[in-house]
Structures are given as structure tokens and as C-alpha cells.
Amino acid sequence: MKRTPLLFLNVIIIATCGLIYELLAGTLSSYVLGDSVTQFSLIIGIYLFAMGVGSWASRYIDRNIAEKFVDIELAVAVIGGFSAPLLFLTFANLSYFGIVLYSMVFIIGTLVGLEIPLLMRILKDELDFKDLVSKVLALDYIGALAASLLFPIFLVPKLGLNRTSLLFGMLNAAVGIWGTWLLEPLIKRNINILRVKGFVILALLFIAFIKADSLTTLAEDNLFTDNIIYAKSSPYQRIVVTKGKTGHALFLNGNLQFNSFDEYRYHEALVHPAFAAFGENPKRILVLGGGDGLALREILKYKSVENVTLVDLDPGMTELSKALPALAELNRNAYDDPRVSVTNADAFFWLDNNTLEPFDIAIVDFPDPNNFALGKLYTTRFYKLLKSKLKPDSAIVIQCTSPLIARKSYWSIIKTLEAVGFIVKPYQTTVPSFGVWGYALAKLQPFETPSKPPANIDLKFLNDNSFASMFDFPSDTTLPLEEIEINRLDNQALVRYYEMEWRRFE
Structure with missing residues (x-):
């Protein structure tokens, strides 16, 4: 099995997942904080800056590059995959939501910024440098295009923010697990530990995906003082109806109507x-x-x-x-x-x-x-x-x-x-x-x-x-x-x- 084409497929998946996490953070912050232009500007700026920090930091990884690549994939799977549920819970329970949001965006951006440079170094002995750079960057942008089309047309309307986050976390975890076989000749130690970690993370994300509605309800129970009797995410907004001592109340994206x-x-x-x-x-x-x-x-x-x-x-x-x-x-x-x-x-x-x-x-x-x-x-x-x-x-x-x-x-x-x-x-x-x-x-x-x-x-x-x-x-x-x-x-x-x-x- 040729390794290089499969590693290029990884580039597309990595790019798609990375942009999805960025779009999730921007959308979620504009939902709960308002002012979508400000929120998306901040999220994009912090995320791109963090990617630059990650790319710069990759120069200090000299040994066990393949193993580090798998570890980073699994870290992105955990932090990125659980980002939307965690942010919803944070907004419902903590007063410093903004700090958590922007810190999480920075961490995810840094990890994503590490991925591509490490992957290019893994591929450097198999391709001419000119071909390597052009193919990796082209595929990176193709992945970004795929994410930008999927997110508003299919993912948010059909899955909602929580399930979208968890699904792409599972994709990152799958890339990490797959990498332990694809890069097996380059991983000199701990390969079984990496696989166990990967499958545990994948299982946790899958369970959370199945229980996504419960996670949403858990966050909303802390946002609303009265009992929730109806909750649904439409393609346009989150609709919640509560019932309390004074009667029924309708909320759209958390705002009383x-x-x-x-x-x-x-x-x-x-x-x-x-x-x-x-x-x-x-x-x-x-x-x-x-x-x-x-x-x-x-x-x-x-x-x-x-x-x-x-x-x-x-x-x-x-x-x-x-x-x-x-x-x-x-x-x-x-x-x-x-x-x-x-x-x-x-x-x-x-x-x-x-x-x-x-x-x-x-x-x-x-x-x-x-x-x-x-x-x-x-x-x-x-x-x-x-x-x-x-x-x-x-x-x-x-x-x-x-x-x-x-x-x-x-x-x-x-x-x-x-x-x-x-x-x-x-x-x-x-x-x-x-x-x-x-x-x-x-x-x-x-x-x-x-x-x-x-x-x-x-x-x-x-x-x-x-x-x-x-x-x-x-x-x-x-x-x-x-x-x-x-x-x-x-x-x-x-x-x-x-x-x-x-x-x-x-």
C-alpha cells in the first residue's frame, strides 16, 4: 500500500476539521454573545495567529515526528471534538465564558498549526520539495472549501453545533488511529499505547455524539430557571419553550420572546x-x-x-x-x-x-x-x-x-x-x-x-x-x-x- 496518497488524504481531512472548529467557535460565540461581525473577526484572527504559533513551534520537534503527529491528532480530536458541548456548558455555568472561548480557539489553532508542518516533514523524503509544498497547500485549501460548504448547507441544519463538533472530533481521532498503521515504520515506540488512546477517545466522542441532546439539555437546564417542555434546533435558531409558575415562555437563541x-x-x-x-x-x-x-x-x-x-x-x-x-x-x-x-x-x-x-x-x-x-x-x-x-x-x-x-x-x-x-x-x-x-x-x-x-x-x-x-x-x-x-x-x-x-x- 502506497503511503503518500493516503497521507495527502489526511491533509484534506485535517484542513476540513480545522476550519469546522473555527466556524463552530465563530457561530457559537455569535449565538450567545451577539455581534456576529466582531465575534467572527476575533475568532478568525485568534485562530490564524494560533496556527502561525503552531507552525513556528513545530521547528522545535526534532525526534519521533510521526509519534508526535499522532499525539497532536488525538489532542485535536479531544479539544476540538468536545469544544461545542464544553462551550455551551461554560456559557451556562461560568461568568468568564469569553476567556474560555478564546483560549480554546487559540489551543485548537496552535495544534492545527503543528499538524501540516509535521506532515510535510514526514513526506519530505518521498517527494520533490516543489511538488510537496504545492500539493500539500492545494489540498489544504480544498479541505477548507469542503468545510465552508458543508457547514452551513448540511452540518448545522441537520446535525446542530454539538453533533457537528463531535463528528469532526471522531474524524480527527480516526486520522490519528489510522496514522498508527500508516506511519508504523516511523513510530519507534508506544504504538500500542497510541492505538489504545485513539480508540478510547473515539469511543468517548461516539458516546457523546449519541447523547448530544442530553448534553444540550444539561447546558440549557442551567440557563433557564423553569422546566423545559420543548427544545429544538432549526436551521436558523435554537427554539426553547419553558413552563413555570407564571406560565409558558418562548426563547430563541436564549433570548426571551x-x-x-x-x-x-x-x-x-x-x-x-x-x-x-x-x-x-x-x-x-x-x-x-x-x-x-x-x-x-x-x-x-x-x-x-x-x-x-x-x-x-x-x-x-x-x-x-x-x-x-x-x-x-x-x-x-x-x-x-x-x-x-x-x-x-x-x-x-x-x-x-x-x-x-x-x-x-x-x-x-x-x-x-x-x-x-x-x-x-x-x-x-x-x-x-x-x-x-x-x-x-x-x-x-x-x-x-x-x-x-x-x-x-x-x-x-x-x-x-x-x-x-x-x-x-x-x-x-x-x-x-x-x-x-x-x-x-x-x-x-x-x-x-x-x-x-x-x-x-x-x-x-x-x-x-x-x-x-x-x-x-x-x-x-x-x-x-x-x-x-x-x-x-x-x-x-x-x-x-x-x-x-x-x-x-x-
């Missing part, structure tokens, strides 16, 4: 001002986001409504009511109403690519702009696309985060809406689970601020007094004196504001 105890305050405030501002007999309603169906519940109270189009990226959210009867009861089986049609798509591209009859009312209920993927849904470009789907007298409402905690973020959204031609009436209310929460009511024509909710609608929270008071802002939530940036696709000022303001309360 609603608590059944007080969600009606949030959703009544979200929906009914738009209907009050539009006037009589709205028929066509657009909902962007709001996959839990709770905004739908409020909209469907209006008998004049003939059609509601809901656009939400994640089928895992729009189908959650089917898996969770408690949510179906809470949203009053809104998805079973024949007036409702659901599209699972990115709202940004859906608005850009669809020509539809204009809507009377649009309700925009996206998660807060804690990363750039969400931030694009609060930009001038997005609001221009939304504007093109409205009638001249249409009304819209947008949830806009807390004007108390994230004052600049809130007013950046208001300023962005105004920049594309909307007349905006800012308003806020108190939702105990969230605190003071802000919204924007907007139309394309000047209009009077509505003073009371529509008549003959069943409401638990809003009445004439509470409705009118929402449009009054205390001094600590009004527009700041300093200049507030407009949120555009090329600057994403809102995400920077949001990260800065909410970080104070972590």
Missing part, C-alpha cells in the same frame, strides 16, 4: 394602534415575523379582515403550535383560520422579489437587532421595500426594542423610518417580562395620533386611558439631544447602538 403571563400587553400594543390609525374596514394585512401566532390572534379579532399574509423565516416557528398545544391555545389556533396564509422566507428578499396587491396594514414583529442579519431588517433599504407594498393610507407598526434600556437604538429606528418618508408616531408601554418597550406607528401621509383603541374589540389591557398614555414619553426615554445615526445597510449603526446599550445589563 414572550411569557404567557403578560404577552397580551405586548401584542395588543403591537397590533391595535395600527388598526386605530388606519380607520374602518382594513382587509389585507401583512405580518413580518411573529411566527408564534400571537399577533395573528389580535389581528383576527377584526371581522373586516379578509386576508392575512404572514412571512417568517423559520418553519420551526410557524409550525410550533402543532407541536405545542399550549401555544395553539394561547394564539387561539390562529394558523387554522382560513384567512391566514404563511410563507417561510427571509422577509427582506420576499419584499424585494414579490409583486403583490398593496396591504392596508403591516405589523412588523422581528426579534431585536442584536446581529447584522437582523439589523438589515431595520434599515432604510428594508423600509423602502416595505413602503412599496403599502397603499397611500396604509398604517404600519414596528416593534423597536426598549426606549429605556436602548434609547439610542430605539430612536435610530424612528429616524430610519422618517428618512424613507414615513410619518412616525413613537409610543411605548410596559410589559413586566421585558420592562418598558417601544414601538413605532407610521403612515405615508400626515395623521392624527389615535386616542383610543378600535371599538367592539375584546381587549385585556388596552382601554381609552392606557391607549392614549402610550404616546407620552417620560424624559428619560425621549429623543436624545445628541445626533442619532440612521440605520443603513452599509453602516448598520443600529446594531452598534444595540450592542453597546444592552451589554451594560449583561
Whole structure:
């Protein structure tokens, strides 16, 4: 059996595994820490620097190179393979998660940086130096391409972060075990010990792979105070529903979306001002986001409504009511109403690519702009696309985060809406689970601020007094004196504001 082609296959596997660990760390850190650009920049920078350190350190390995190569493979298998489960557990239990994260990235990068130089030295007597360098580097980049394609298209949607990490740990362990036979003439001692270590590591990773859901649950049990009754990873986010003394709560990527105890305050405030501002007999309603169906519940109270189009990226959210009867009861089986049609798509591209009859009312209920993927849904470009789907007298409402905690973020959204031609009436209310929460009511024509909710609608929270008071802002939530940036696709000022303001309360 020729050894050289098989060692080149090792190069592809090593490169693929190495980039997968880098992508895992970047994705996981952006999930739990937010600000994906900062996190990926830090992870890539630390990882590449660490690879340089590993390559430089390889010069000091003079003896037993084949044995050291196998040892390093097994070390990468352990640290890289268990990286995602360990990081999830660390985030749930330790306050210094960032130190653990970046240290782990540095260690993995250093070990990966050691691998290729050692492998090249093993191959140096079997190939001309020019051919050796060109083939090893070419195969290294092919492995990186394979990882970059597999990770978003197959691995994360189908396996999730934990299983992906453990699977590639097993691949590293398999390369190490395989290497004990492939490099047997060059391993002068301890070969049986290396094999035993390799099989033990492979077995541990395989058991963890089988029990990956239990590892995730173990981490989440420490993150959430109430009992978890539903947990699922969709291709887009981690969906968790808990049940406690106050009721059911929905979390996306660890961020609270609603608590059944007080969600009606949030959703009544979200929906009914738009209907009050539009006037009589709205028929066509657009909902962007709001996959839990709770905004739908409020909209469907209006008998004049003939059609509601809901656009939400994640089928895992729009189908959650089917898996969770408690949510179906809470949203009053809104998805079973024949007036409702659901599209699972990115709202940004859906608005850009669809020509539809204009809507009377649009309700925009996206998660807060804690990363750039969400931030694009609060930009001038997005609001221009939304504007093109409205009638001249249409009304819209947008949830806009807390004007108390994230004052600049809130007013950046208001300023962005105004920049594309909307007349905006800012308003806020108190939702105990969230605190003071802000919204924007907007139309394309000047209009009077509505003073009371529509008549003959069943409401638990809003009445004439509470409705009118929402449009009054205390001094600590009004527009700041300093200049507030407009949120555009090329600057994403809102995400920077949001990260800065909410970080104070972590």
C-alpha cells in the first residue's frame, strides 16, 4: 500500500476539521454573545495567529515526528471534538465564558498549526520539495472549501453545533488511529499505547455524539430557571419553550420572546394602534415575523379582515403550535383560520422579489437587532421595500426594542423610518417580562395620533386611558439631544447602538 496518497488524504481531512472548529467557535460565540461581525473577526484572527504559533513551534520537534503527529491528532480530536458541548456548558455555568472561548480557539489553532508542518516533514523524503509544498497547500485549501460548504448547507441544519463538533472530533481521532498503521515504520515506540488512546477517545466522542441532546439539555437546564417542555434546533435558531409558575415562555437563541403571563400587553400594543390609525374596514394585512401566532390572534379579532399574509423565516416557528398545544391555545389556533396564509422566507428578499396587491396594514414583529442579519431588517433599504407594498393610507407598526434600556437604538429606528418618508408616531408601554418597550406607528401621509383603541374589540389591557398614555414619553426615554445615526445597510449603526446599550445589563 502506497503511503503518500493516503497521507495527502489526511491533509484534506485535517484542513476540513480545522476550519469546522473555527466556524463552530465563530457561530457559537455569535449565538450567545451577539455581534456576529466582531465575534467572527476575533475568532478568525485568534485562530490564524494560533496556527502561525503552531507552525513556528513545530521547528522545535526534532525526534519521533510521526509519534508526535499522532499525539497532536488525538489532542485535536479531544479539544476540538468536545469544544461545542464544553462551550455551551461554560456559557451556562461560568461568568468568564469569553476567556474560555478564546483560549480554546487559540489551543485548537496552535495544534492545527503543528499538524501540516509535521506532515510535510514526514513526506519530505518521498517527494520533490516543489511538488510537496504545492500539493500539500492545494489540498489544504480544498479541505477548507469542503468545510465552508458543508457547514452551513448540511452540518448545522441537520446535525446542530454539538453533533457537528463531535463528528469532526471522531474524524480527527480516526486520522490519528489510522496514522498508527500508516506511519508504523516511523513510530519507534508506544504504538500500542497510541492505538489504545485513539480508540478510547473515539469511543468517548461516539458516546457523546449519541447523547448530544442530553448534553444540550444539561447546558440549557442551567440557563433557564423553569422546566423545559420543548427544545429544538432549526436551521436558523435554537427554539426553547419553558413552563413555570407564571406560565409558558418562548426563547430563541436564549433570548426571551414572550411569557404567557403578560404577552397580551405586548401584542395588543403591537397590533391595535395600527388598526386605530388606519380607520374602518382594513382587509389585507401583512405580518413580518411573529411566527408564534400571537399577533395573528389580535389581528383576527377584526371581522373586516379578509386576508392575512404572514412571512417568517423559520418553519420551526410557524409550525410550533402543532407541536405545542399550549401555544395553539394561547394564539387561539390562529394558523387554522382560513384567512391566514404563511410563507417561510427571509422577509427582506420576499419584499424585494414579490409583486403583490398593496396591504392596508403591516405589523412588523422581528426579534431585536442584536446581529447584522437582523439589523438589515431595520434599515432604510428594508423600509423602502416595505413602503412599496403599502397603499397611500396604509398604517404600519414596528416593534423597536426598549426606549429605556436602548434609547439610542430605539430612536435610530424612528429616524430610519422618517428618512424613507414615513410619518412616525413613537409610543411605548410596559410589559413586566421585558420592562418598558417601544414601538413605532407610521403612515405615508400626515395623521392624527389615535386616542383610543378600535371599538367592539375584546381587549385585556388596552382601554381609552392606557391607549392614549402610550404616546407620552417620560424624559428619560425621549429623543436624545445628541445626533442619532440612521440605520443603513452599509453602516448598520443600529446594531452598534444595540450592542453597546444592552451589554451594560449583561
